[in-house]
Amino acid sequence: MSHISANKIPQQAFDWYDDYAHGDIDRRTFLSRLGSLSVAGLTFGAVTSALTPNYALAEQVSFNDQDIKATYQEFDSPKGHVKGQGYLVVPNNISNAAPLVLVVHENRGLNPYVKDVARRLAKQGFIAFAPDALYPLGGYPGNDDQGRSMQRSMDREKIDQDFIAAANYLKKYALGNGKLGVVGFCFGGYVSNMLAATIPNLVNAAVPFYGTPAKGDLIKQVEAPIMLQFAENDKRVNDTWPDYEAALKTNKVNYIAHFYPNTQHGFHNDSTSRYDPKMAELAWSRTLAFFRQHLV
Structure with missing residues (x-):
């Protein structure tokens, strides 16, 4: 099964999904609003299904791939939840020391899409580590709605500390x-920005996808090269960019920002209709080139 194309879904529906995904409206309100839309040729069920993830679509690299080895590894997080766990994917044929990339999930735990991103990096010669913020509660539950509720219930500062410990x-x-890079999506984009600002001595390159900047004065502490990936139709995140860019310019940070035309927040996630194959591939090829430039 493949999702219906994004251009058949009204922008309002994407906006409401974004509100729902970030906790601004509850599921009942989201579904009620979808039901009020008149979408030519599409049923309510088809639109709802298209906007929610189907992770069978998201596997680009099998966990059985001969070129990589994936394991779960615990790490200490004394300022966070004491112990953390992540999905570590290592290329099988490392002739020399390999560059390192921390992969940070969205606001719902370590789902199959983000694990696949870690495997994609390992296929390209990087050692990738994708922590699960939900590990203290038993880990990603296999359901995004439940995962989102679980993550929202947790202490945000402790989650930040867990990712600092993972780095x-x-x-x-x-x-x-x-040499350490960090890439993250949505909430993970925020974490990528936060890590670049909080531990500038550890992070050698960062690539936040549609993420908000670090909070308060931390925004002024970014030092490492940073590539920022934005969706065109993402007002919530994009409204934060002018101030962030001003701070990066003031501090003479080596940065580049890309805005991808006609894309939605989450356009790299290939499990929903927000996915834009062409723009996702372009953003990902730029990400890999950026990491090779600064980490190899």
């Missing part, structure tokens, strides 16, 4: 070259 863990990983 420290990965930076020192024995098979790595000591």
